[in-house]
Structures are given as C-alpha cells and as structure tokens.
Amino acid sequence: MTKLNPDNINVILATDCGSTTTKAILIEKVDGHYRQTFRGEAPTTVEEPAADVTIGVVNAVTEVGELAGRRLVDDDGHIIRPTSNGDGCDIYISTSSAGGGLQMMVAGVVREMTAASAKRAALGAGAIVMDVIASNDRRLPHQQIQRIRELRPDMILVSGGTDGGNATKVVEIAELIAPAKPQPRFGSEYRMPLIYAGNKDAAPLVEKVFDDSVELSVVPNLRPVLERENLGPARDAIHDLFLEHVMAHAPGYNKLIEWTDAPIMPTPGAVGNILQTIAERQGINAVGVDIGGATTDVFSVFNGTFNRTVSANLGMSYSISNVCAEAAMPNILRWVHIDMDERELRNRVKNKMIRPTTIPQTLDALVFEQAIAREALRLAYKQHKEFATTLKGVQQQRTVGDTFSQELGGQTIVDNMQLDLLVGSGGVLSHAPRMQQTAAMLIDAFQPEGITMLAKDSIFMMPHLGVLSQVHPQAALEVFERDCLVYLGTCIAPKGAGKSGKPCLSYQISGGSLNESGELAFGDLKLFPLAPEETASVTLEPSRGFDVGAGAGKPLTADVKGGTVGLILDGRGRPLAPPTNAAECREAVTSWIGELDLYP
C-alpha cells in the first residue's frame, strides 16, 4: 500500500464485500468537489465454486467501469491504478463482511466493567461478539471452558484488572481459555489470534499460560483505571489481526489485501468510522441504524463517545420470527391500520424466514412488514441504550444537594433530546416505496425528541466512506453530505405527555416555501412540505410540561432543514404510547397515516 498525496486523488474506487453481494462505487472529483458518480453490484464469490472474493469484486468494478465509460480493470483482471488517459482510479479501498464478518469472543474480570469495555472495543471495531466470559457471569469454570470450546471465534480479546490491579483473576481467565483450545473458523493451520488488553502487570503471567497454538498480542490496557477507557489500541489490534489472520485465510482475500490502498475494514467498523467523523466534524450527536435480514446494527455518537451494538436476533428475514416473539404480535399490530388475520400473519412471518429474499407484493404485506420493522428497530435501539452507558465502577462526587437524587453509575448516554441526526439504512428503510414511510418508521421506532434531522443511506454507501475517511477525510465528508444521505426532513417532537386534543405546542414557521403558524394538539401529527435544499426558521412555544429542547415550557427558535418528506411536527408525546384500546389505536394510526400520506 503506497501512501498517496490526498491532493492528487481524483478518482476513488470503493467496494464492500457483503455476504451476498459485492457493491462497488466510483467517487470522482467534479467541479472541485468529490461526488459519488456510479455504482455497480455483483454476487459475492467467497463461497464455492468460485471461492475467490476478487472475482465478485472484479465483476462489480467492471459494471461500474462500463457505466462510467472508464476502464477500471485491466486484461489481467487487476484494478488499474493510478489514472491515466481517463482509465483506472487513484485509490482502491474495500470493506468486508463476507462469511459472517468478524466474530469474536471477549473476556474480562467483572462483566459490567472490564468485560463490558472489551465488548465495546470489539463491537466498535466491527466485530460480532459471540459471548462474554467474566468471573461473575454465574457460570462454573467447566461450563465456561465448554462454552469456549463450542464457539469458533475468529479472534479472542482478553481484558481484566486495572493497571496494577487484579492479576489473579486475569490469569484465571487465561487459564480457562488455554486448555479449552478454541478452534478458529477458517483453516486448520491457523493460529487463534488472542489480544490481551488487561492489567499490564499481569501480561507476563498471561504470556506464560498460552502455548504456540495461540497468536498472542499484548496491547495497552483498555481500562488502565476504572475512570477511563482506552479502546483505541485494542481496536487497532483487532483491525490488524483481522487483516493478517482472518482475512488472509478467507478465499481470495490475500489477493484483495494486496490490491487495496488502505487496510480492509470490517463493514460495521467502517460505518462507525464515518459516523464518528461526521459527528466530530459537524459537532453533532448522531445515531445510525442498519437493519438487515439477520441482525440490526445501531451506531451512536453522543458528545464524542462512539458506541455500536449488534442485535443478533433482530432482523427482517432470518430473524423475523424472533422479532415477532420478542415484540409480541399486539405490539406489532398497533402500527397496522387495516384488518389482518393473525393466523395469516404468522404464516407470512414463517414464509419470510424460509424465503428471506422475498419482498412485499401487496399493500397488506408492506404495512405488516413495516410494522415489524418498527418493532425490530425499537428493540434494537432499546438494547443499544442499555449498552451505551457511562462507565461503571467510577467514584462519584456528591454535594448535600444530591441527597434525594443519587444516580447510579452506568446510566445510558443516549439522550434523544440531544440527538441531531438520525440515519437509517437497510432494505426495509432504504427501499420503502415512499420516503414518508422511512421517516415514519424511524420516528416511531427511535422516538426522537426536540428537533432531529432524519436521513437515509439509500445505497448503503457509509461503509465505503468509512474506509475513505481514513485515507481522505475531506472526500469522505463531501460525498457523505452530497450523495450518501438522502435527507428526509426534520422531525420536531415535544417531550411530555398530555390529554389527547389539548394543545402541546404552538409554532411559527417561516422560510422556504412555508409561512405557517398554529397550534399542535397532543396526539396529532402534521406534515409541512419543505424541499431538501430549503431551510426554515421555526419558533416553538411548548405548553407547560412539554419540552422541545430548551426546557419544559420554554420557547425555542431554530433553523431547520427540509428534505424529501418535509417538516414533521409530532405531537404524539414522548415516550410515544399509542392508545391501548384497539379501536382507538387504529383510529389514531389511521389519522397519522393519512396526515403523512404513508400508503395509497
């Protein structure tokens, strides 16, 4: 990989090797700005009979080349670099989640402390965490060993103890892993990569425990003191080992690694990267979600702290049954405004599970699928909130004023009132027939409070931009803002609860094509058209007990951006609670659907 001068980069080729398809995009400098110009797609070829990921990459890139009228692959099947005579590209980058992505097992001393930090490090690096071993996980040692034997992770991350702290327990964990001899997923000659990121004093002792069957890497402690996390070194080590070991043993990846100008990243890790970069550059708090067939990834950046969770059993095809089981049918059906036979719906769910690629063919099916998506997203976000917390085990500073308001450590840092940008991606969100449907699903599931911008990543370009942000942050940022996101609009939702029909907010909107004022009743939704390029100034005066971001009952003036949907005033209250009575609920949902023009 040669180091390139960012100023000389004009054409960027990026691929994302997913489990089923390999997506390629072309980014070019147009009128001094980086723009995503063409995209292509081809089946991923990591499995037999091809068993070479580069074949799928070449196919996808060739499609892009044909669309762009630019030769990107030479006769030998290599990507042409650098550009010359209108052919080739300046850099080529890639992400990968093929073969199930990066699967890891993590371990720590206390489940809520070092083990939780290890999990955060692994998830942040884009891994799927298969299990967390901790000394207080209420499993006996033989059960823990049995579990480690059963798992076939790509990598193991061991943490535990602060620097100078507990060494005994850390060595005990190592002594559980060593005799279990966990087997990797790929290749028998492959040595299991194990990262040790615990008490530095215990590192020599841990080294003694493992033999040659393990590729041990010692990195700085991810919890040097309980008051601070240092996840960077562990995440970097995960990325390095992912390339050196996991990718190198996957079919065709050694070739792909040579082709790329930046290290191949796990897809979710790259998505996290771009979200972090955007939040940092724009000084905003952002949440991103990618709802897939089997899993749902939620990313968040609040006050500079990045968190990612993978809800392994929440998805729209393979995991759809689990969503129905976890959410329960009444919760799903509360979002449905038409008569449906529950027995038929259950059949539909099972059909979707065994034929995951089917898409809704009727209005009923679409309404039902989007209702399930709302619940899947809601549950995934709930799990995310529970995971994205302040650190536990930290000493608190109090004053006498805290007598009756002593809060525990480990409170969630996810605050919907502070949320500025909510980005959705994944089939059910990206390919919804109407933009309003995407916006409605995001609002109903995430329940943003105050003023929140809604967007979707229509062609799931965020992974590509995540890797690009490491090589050329400016290009990544420009493409993200101009081409990656489809801005749906802004949602204004007062927080609080009231009586249905009573005013909860008075508003005045001016700017763009809008000049509106009035009152929003509790339980109502209002949609004002505001085009993507337009902004409007809103003056909001919430009723007593309602908050739009300035405090309960306090007025707020702000500029809001438009989008393909427009400006949505959501007076349904937070937390959002549709009426419990079925008839009333259906009536309310019907009126919301009518107001947003969700379905024909």
Next chain:
Amino acid sequence: MQHAQAEKEQPMVRRPILAFMLVFPLVSSATSVLADPPRPPANLVASDAKGDVGKKVDLSWDLSPDDTAEAKPRRVIAYHLFRKEAGEAEFAKLKGEPTYQSTSFTDENCERGKQYLYRIRAVAPGNELSTAVETTEAVIPEMEYFVFSRVWYGIILLAVCGSVTFFIEVARSGRELKIRKIAGLEAIDEAVGRATEMGRPCLFVPGILDINDIQTIAGLTVLSHVAQVAAEYDAQIEVPTCRSLVMATARETVESSYLAAGRPDAYNEDNIYYVTDEQFGYVASVTGTMVREEPAACFYMGAFFAESLILAETGNSIGAIQVAGTAMPSQLPFFVAACDYTLIGEEFFAASAYLSGEPHQLGSLKGQDVGKVIGVTLLLIGCLMATLYSVTGNETIGTLVSFLTNNVLGGGGFLP
C-alpha cells in the same frame, strides 16, 4: 385518691358569713341575698361510662335553680363533686370543677369493680356551698368489650395490618411488587466490582453501637448481601468492629453469606475483628487501615456519631466508592457530601426487604407504606382544615378539626 381532698361540713363555711352579718348589720337586703348559699342542684345520677376499660363513671345533674343564664351577677360559679367508696365515711373532692351551666362530668380515675357514691354542691362567688345532693345507689365501673375512644386507632390498625397481609399475599402469588430503586443498594455490586478489578479489599464498618441497636442490626443485614457479592466476585471483605458481640454476629453473617454463594472455602474469619469499644480509638484504627490498605469500596452501615465525617473523608481521599447508611439525622449530611451513595433512614431499614425480595418482607414494607400514606394524608387534611378554620372561622370546619385532632389523629387515633 390523691386528687381528692376530704370535705369539711357546712358550719365551717357558715361561720364567716354569720360574722360578716354581725359586723355589718346595716347592709342592704340585696347584699344579704348575695351572701346566702345557692340552692343545690338536683337529680344527681352516676352511671358506668360506656365503651371504656372500667375506669370511668359518667355523672349528670340538673342545674341549681340559682344557676340561670340570665343571672347577673352569677349566683353559681361552679359545682364541686365528691366521691367515696361504699362503706367509707367521708367524701373526697374530685379534681376538676364543672363550671356554671354544666350538667355533666366524667370521673376518669375510678378502679374497675369498686362501688362509688357521689355528692354534688353548687358554689357561689363567695365560695358559699349549697347543701349537698348525693347518689343513693353505688355505681360500679366495669370493663366493656370495645373501647369506643380507640375506635379510630382500631380502624387505622386494621387498615395497616390488612394492607401488610394483602401485600404479603400479593407477593406470594408471584406478582411483582414495585419498590423504588435505592441507588445505594444497587451500587453494592458496582462497589465490590471496583474492588475486584483493582485487586483491593472491601471495608465494612457496622457503626459504633452494640448489637442491641436497631441500626447495627440493619447494617448487618446489608453486610450479609455485601459479603455474598464479595464471595461471588472473589473479593476480600474486611469488617473491623467496635463491639465484641457485633464481631461475633458479623462473623456468623459473613460465613453464612459465603456458604450461600458456594464459596465457604474463601471465608476468613480473621478479616472480621474487634478493635476497641472506645469511639476514637476505633476510628483511628479504621482510618489507619484505610490509608494503609486503600480499600476500593467502603461501606458504613449502622449508627455513627462524630466519626462519620472522619471515616467518609478518609475513604474519599483514597478514591474508594463509598456507600453509607444510617438513621442518625445529624450525620446524614456528612455522609451525603463525602460518600458516593447514602441510604437515608427508612431506606436503610428497608434494605433487608429490598435485597432479599422475600414476599413476607416485601409485603410488610409495602403495608407499612400504606400506614405512612394514611398518616401523611390525615395530617395534610388536618392542616388544611385548621388553616381554613382559622381563616373563615366556620363552626362546621372547627368541629371537624376538633374531631380530627381529638379522635382520628390524637387521643385514641393515629397518634395514641
């Protein structure tokens, strides 16, 4: 009969009146009328008071003919009541004098089963006494099945006990009883976890009073949970005590916690030790231990006095997570300011139910809450009505306030 004094016969009273008439023979006829003793009251009736434990006799009579509302000046200013047991020679005066226009009185100092006879005289402004009127039949105070004056107490007691029983049954049936989260108790796992990660011990101080103090017992209940968590996390727990009996109890408590956690092998009784009965000798030893061993978690659960701030500040300075619990109001501000979490009074005593989650304890906790709600509600209603009465002067409200104060709240009610 300490409240009574023996009655002297009439000549003693008449003598000064006669002398007065001899010294001033020319006084007007009106004056001579005033000096005459008033006419006696009539129909004195004594009966056993209803709804008591046999200590009261109700007396009633007809007013003296001279005791009229219009009389100016008054011919009768009070009535003197006398009592004697059947068979005794002399009457003794009862404490308390019904004023003019009174026709009833309750003698509250009787003994159950004895026979009493009563006498009444009207009293003139010059202390002249009317002739006596007596009861002819002895009255015997007897105990009733129901003490009506304690009816409200009974109602409130029934409500509280009923709710305790109800909530116990609810908890037993498996329904979840909502108990407010108590941060101090939730933080125990976090504090012990910190000690585990840092490889340092946990310190538990069970106060400086002996085992007969309820706060020490509550503290040991919390110790039981802390020790169990420490056993599960394999963290070391140290308990210095100020009383030998507390040490013995603490040892038993910790040992059974380790056993419950399945780690009896990890129990070390030497970590639970007696220091001294002297308050500051004990404090010096504990703070010394804290500075030397730097425990990562400190728990102060029990009765504390001046040492509270010394202990909490030392713990704060070594960077420990500190959880305190006490019912000493004067020490609470120190703990709140210097500790991470503080259990305040009731929270401390509720710890046992909160931590164990046993139906009996949880039901009892909820039932007691009902009692507190009743008490606070009555007090608020009382305050509101008393304020209204003082502002409006409405007699109906005044009557209600008086009823609430004397019957429901005070007297035989909520605060007997």
